[in-house]
Amino acid sequence: MIQFQSVHKAYRVAGREIPALQPTTLQIGSGQVFGIIGHSGAGKSTLLRLINRLEEPSGGRIEIDGVDVTALDATGLRRFRQQVGMIFQHFNLLSSKTVADNIAMPLRLAGELSRAEIDARVAELLGRVGLQDHANKYPAQLSGGQKQRVGIARALSTRPKILLCDEATSALDPQTTTAVLQLLAEINRELGLTIVLITHEMDVIRRVCDRVAVMDAGVIVEEGPVAEVFLHP
């Protein structure tokens, strides 16, 4: 379970405070697919990046499975980050590395598995995302949908409990979007991961999310089961 208690965030730029998230209290249950929707600048990305501490909160408390993640030291943070995978709109793959090496990267950095164990894990992940035949290709040789599948496999490499998706389908055509959303739903169903996704597209929320938070100007203006929140305008 992900729990925000009065979490707020302002960016400091050239001595000025730019408010991004007003004090927010929120619970995301284990195993949920939780969507966050809102216009550009609403604070979605800030909220998402607070979950894996890519951003530091200006105040408040963030607990993941009862652990206060704002209080972790460097070692604790490194371990915690292995429990939270993330995928991105523009995939963020390393262009000089093969598909297999991109997927293996978090495991190599963690340094906890042998080479053989890493190879086995990568082979299994390639199968899960349907890229068995593309292990030795480079990102430039792949379609957008295939690149995002590499991103997903890389995010799953450390066997996280949570997957954060930052506009993961916004750069994809409708057909590819459908396939990637199906893959995310499968990961939620079969592996039990909690998924938190941000999007500006209502349709993405409708198709995969259990619950949704609607954000505007750094505030969650509505939150609840998708069918209830979208019933009224």
Ligand code: ADP
């Ligand atoms: P969204 O993801 O909904 O587009 P963001 O969380 O990116 O919203 O942005 C919320 C607010 O914080 C916006 O006003 C944005 O300009 C500002 N902001 C986001 N990231 C930074 C940053 N690194 N430095 C300064 N301001 C930022």
Ligand code: ADP
């Ligand atoms: P096991 O404990 O035998 O690995 P699980 O039911 O936990 O069994 O998982 C079945 C398979 O699914 C695992 O072997 C692993 O390949 C994959 N898997 C499980 N959890 C995750 C996860 N969080 N991320 C990626 N793959 C996972």
